[in-house]
Amino acid sequence: MKITVEKVQLLELANKYGSPLYVYDTDKIESQYNRLTDAFSSVKSLKLNYAVKALSNINILKFFKNLGAGLDTVSIQEVQLSLTTGIDPKKIIYTPNGVSLTEIEEVAKLGVQINIDNLSILELFGQKHPEIPVCVRINPHIMAGGNSKISVGHIDSKFGISIHQVPHIKRVVENTGMNINGIHMHTGSDILDIDTFLRATEILFDVAKQFKNIDFIDFGSGFKVPYKEGDISTDIEQLGLQLSERFNEFCIEYGKEITLMFEPGKFLVSQAGSFLAKVNVVKQTTSTVFAHVDSGFNHLVRPMMYDSYHHITNISNPTGRDRYYSVVGYICETDTFASNRRIAEISEEDVLCFHNAGAYCFSMASNYNSRYLPAEVMFHDGKDYLIRKRQTLTDILNNQEIIDFSARKNQQKK
Structure with a gap:
């Protein structure tokens, strides 16, 4: 029986490790992974590549490796980080956007699957390295995702090669003799309408038919x-039923079994994460009650960047009378996590829990205002493990070269 982290334990962790603090529950991660694999259980060859950018702590990557997942990366640094887990390079796919040919060549030397999203680099890479199999990222011209900032498959997107440029891809393949072994798309995050997603998959099937040696089709992710x-x-279950049936039909039409791939990030880790912050000040103005916490958009930028919603609970007073608060941070600019939100009565020193804080939260954190990055804790099989220490001033100063201005001043005096 799996043991999940509860509110009382979260409060204990905040007291033990201090705040602000990120906590990740591996039981929730595993249940989401199993839910997705179960939904596509009728597909003979399924591969899930966890999107490293969502949450890149090395212990999270090792956990996914142990589950049998591959890893989806977008930079050479993510590739190098992934390789430290001991994962087989062939289980890593590299899908950058707008990077140099030099970086792609350096990644190719590491033995991972290359995924290219523009014609210029595709042609250059094919001319120099026709022996290295390449996946191509297609832009299906489908508007999907929760908002424009996280919709990446529409006609004006910077991502992918337009479906109207497929003849150009084929010409590059013909001229260079390169091998296209995969077709890829990613329409965006927070997909609600599976019919829209399925329309995009049909576009990808049509493209895949035009290449005779593919080993996989990668449908991206973005599941809400x-x-x-x-x-x-x-x-997910309905999508699994419909897409699995269609994918199996395609394999028969194509003449061989190929692999169905996804690159989930948020779906796997979002709900597993909790962000804990302590209330510094409760401030009553003429119209608003502010709860100021010991954090800001330096630690959790999604509400400010994407207008994303994070449910907030007062784990210090979970049964208290509900009141309305605007939860804000300590940054020198507006950093509002929630406006006029109904929360159990808050007092100074209470600990608030921001839910769904596993994806694109710590990974997008910064040292703005010279604040330290939070600590991270993993809750696994009923035990808590510190997986990232809280930053110190030494960490912030690391790699900064200090100029001795007094030496120059003394030299001028001479």
């Missing part, structure tokens, strides 16, 4: 998870 009670989310 609920952010609050009653929230709508991607119906």
Whole structure:
């Protein structure tokens, strides 16, 4: 029986490790992984590549490796980080955007699967390295995702090669003799309408038919998870039924079994993460009650960057009378996590929990205002493990070269 982290334990962890603090529950990660694999169990060859950018702590990557997942990377640094887990390089796919040919060549030397998203680099790489199999990222011209900032498959997107440029891809292949072994797309995050997603998959099937030696089709991800009670989310089970049937039909049409791939990030880790912050000040103004916490958009930028919703609970007073608060941070600019939010009565020193904080939260954190990055804790099989120490001033100063201005001044005096 799996043991999940509860509110009382979260409060204990905040007291033990201090705040602000990120906590990740591996039981929730594993249950989401199993849910996705179960939904596509009728597909003979399924491969899930966890999107490293969502949450890149090395212990999270090692956990996915142990589950049998591959890793989806977008930079040479993510590739190098992934390799430190001991994972087989062939289980890593590298899907950059707008990087140099030099970086792609350096990654290719590491033995990972290359995925190229523009004609210029595709041609250059094919001319120099026709022996290295390459996947191509297609832009299906489908608007999907929760908002424009996380929709990446529409006609004006910077990502992928337009479906109208497929003849150009074929011409590059013909001229260079390179091998296209995979077709890829990613339409965006927070997908609600599986019919829209399925329309995009049909476009990808049509493209795949035009290449005779592919080993896989990567449909990206972007599946939405609920952010609050009653929230709508991607119906993974229904998508699994419909897409699995269609994919199996395609394999028969294509003449061989190929691999169905996804690159989930948020779907796997979002709900597993909790962000804990302590209330510094409760401030009453003429119209608003502010709860100022010991954090800001330096630690959790999604509400400010994407207008994303994170459910907030007062784990120090979970049964208290509900009141309305605007939860804000300590940064020198507006960093509002929630406006006029109904939360159990808050007092100074209470600990608030921000839910769905596993994906694109710590990974997008910064040292703005010279604040330290939070610590990270993994809750696994009923035990808590510190997986990242809280930063110190030494960490911030690391790699900064200090100029001795007094030496120059003394030299001028001479």
